[in-house]
Each structure stands twice: as structure tokens, then as C-alpha cells.
Amino acid sequence: MLIRHPDDLPSSEITPEGLYQNRRAFVGTAGALALGTVLAPSAVQALSHTGGQEDKVTPEEDATSYNNFYEFGTDKEEPKELAKDFKPMPWTVTVEGLVKAPRPYAYDELLGRLPVQDRTYRMRCVEAWSMVIPWQGVQLSDIIKRVEPLPSAKFVEFTTLYDPKRMPGQRRAVLPWPYKEGLRMDEAMHPLTLFATGMYGKPLPNQNGAPLRLVTPWKYGFKGIKSIVKIRFTDRMPNTTWNDANPSEYGFYANVNPAVDHPRWSQAKERRIGEFLRRNTLPFNGYADQVASLYSGMDLRKFY
Numbered sequence: 001m002l003i004r005h006p007d008d009l010p011s012s013e014i015t016p017e018g019l020y021q022n023r024r025a026f027v028g029t030a031g032a033l034a035l036g037t038v039l040a041p042s043a044v045q046a047l048s049h050t051g052g053q054e055d056k057v058t059p060e061e062d063a064t065s066y067n068n069f070y071e072f073g074t075d076k077e078e079p080k081e082l083a084k085d086f087k088p089m090p091w092t093v094t095v096e097g098l099v100k101a102p103r104p105y106a107y108d109e110l111l112g113r114l115p116v117q118d119r120t121y122r123m124r125c126v127e128a129w130s131m132v133i134p135w136q137g138v139q140l141s142d143i144i145k146r147v148e149p150l151p152s153a154k155f156v157e158f159t160t161l162y163d164p165k166r167m168p169g170q171r172r173a174v175l176p177w178p179y180k181e182g183l184r185m186d187e188a189m190h191p192l193t194l195f196a197t198g199m200y201g202k203p204l205p206n207q208n209g210a211p212l213r214l215v216t217p218w219k220y221g222f223k224g225i226k227s228i229v230k231i232r233f234t235d236r237m238p239n240t241t242w243n244d245a246n247p248s249e250y251g252f253y254a255n256v257n258p259a260v261d262h263p264r265w266s267q268a269k270e271r272r273i274g275e276f277l278r279r280n281t282l283p284f285n286g287y288a289d290q291v292a293s294l295y296s297g298m299d300l301r302k303f304y
């Protein structure tokens, strides 16, 4: 992510047209998930404002073999291979900070009986490629309500597992471990924001962040922190890994914005995996109707 310009990406970035699948509408199988939950009525119009262009679901094979997960290697092909023996369960998420009862939650205790959402979202990576992924998961707002933050909580910080024995990429200091991300409380409570537990109707593959990862579809892909073991509520804007590693290139907000260039390349266009011609990148990744009001009055060139 720090090193390569999008135009230098290997041809493996571009899916051969032959792999292209013509699946417009994905019908989810929430029952395949191990949460013992009910499928929620689709409260949110997930795909909207495609800028006149069609959105097709990215082939599962591409979404599970071209990954960014530095805990399992810095090359896009490495996570699938290096994470294949990772055992995500049992899993515990520690809830800390400005919350009524800070304590560890077993995975099922945190998520059990919350409605499972089926949401097909566009994902736009800062490296100027994009995908369309059918996620299953729970609204982060439902989890936050369950753990009862205090009114003084203004931000939420998320932390990935740190365990170099299980995550071989952590044996090298390619990033300041553990990986961290954060959201403002209103972003975390927004109905588009998911904790994904599955994709393509199956439990989340290890390389995609098993057993639990964040999905905020109006933000660049790096916000989507994987394999989350800690949720901390705070009254101060938390540090984030990419901002710590390279503050001039990655800000806290990370809202998809075609008008604000990355210092080393433009964000105006993107290459959808599986397509040849580039598409125009849309403000807030096409979710402006749902989320732009969160940022009214903010200078989005300054708060990138």
C-alpha cells in the first residue's frame, strides 16, 4: 500500500474478462452463519447512485485471493496462503473505555441474536481499485447499543489481534502493530456500518478478516479493520495505523473523495476488478445521500 503506484500494479490486479460473472442480485443465505439469528428486513438501500454504471458482484474467487492483510504478508496473493491454517474460533472481543461495563465478550455473547444483515456494498481501495462484495454481518449500531457506551464517548477505536505466532506477517515491523482503526461515534452508529461475519453466504474467510471485520462502504478499504479483538470507546480521536505509519498519505476520516488526490496518485478514477475501463470514483463511494450529512460544515480537503 505504501510502495506501489496503481499504474505499476501487476496484471494480477485485473481479472480476466472470462472470470466475469453475471450476477446482479445476490440472494444471501444468512442461515449459513453460525449466529442463531434471524435475517433482518433490508432496512438500508445498500447499492445506490451507481453513476449510471452497473454494479456486478465481484467473483468470489477474486475477493478471496487478492487481499490486503499485512498480518499475513504484504503481497496481495499472500494472505490466502499464509492465513489458511489460522483458527479464528474461539474468539473474544474486549470492550474497553467509556462504557458501562468494560469486559471481555465471547464472540457469541457480543453478536448472538442480533439481526443478520445481507448487504452488497461497493468497496473502493485507496490504491484505486474496487470490488462489489455481498457481506453478511450485524449493524455495528446494534453491537454498540448492546455494550452501552457512556454519553461521554465520542469515538470508537478498533484493534486487530496481535499474535505473531498465528499471524506471521507480524514478525516483521512493516506496520506499527497491532493494526488499529477508528470511527467517530456517529459514523459507527450509522446504519450502513457493519461488523461483517460472512461474505458470499459463507463465514468470513481468514484472509478477509475472520471472524469479525469492520465494513464502512463510504470509506477507503483500509478503514475495514480485520480480525477485531478490541473495541474501545473514547472521548478523543484515536490514532489509526496508516495515519501513524504515514500521516501525509492517510488521514483519520478516509472518506472516498475523487476531488482529493492521494499525494502520489489521483483518486478521480478506479478500476473495478474484472473490468478493463476505469470508472469515475463517486463522492463517498456513491453513498453520499446516506452519509454526506455527517460531514456538513467540514472542509473535506483538510479532514481527509
Ligand SMILES: Nc1nc2c(c(=O)[nH]1)N[C@H]1C(S)=C(S)[C@@H](COP(=O)(O)O)O[C@H]1N2
Pocket (backbone or CB within 6 Å): 001, 063, 066, 067, 068, 069, 070, 071, 125, 126, 160, 179, 207, 208, 209, 220, 221, 222, 223, 224, 225, 226, 227
Ligand atoms: N488488520 C488489518 N486490517 C486490514 C488491513 C490490514 O493490513 N490489516 N488492510 C486494509 C486494507 S488497506 C484493505 S484495502 C482491506 C482489504 O480487504 P479485503 O482483503 O477483504 O479486500 O482491508 C483492510 N483491513
Ligand SMILES: [Mo]
Pocket (backbone or CB within 6 Å): 001, 068, 125, 126, 127, 221, 222
Ligand atoms: Mo487498501
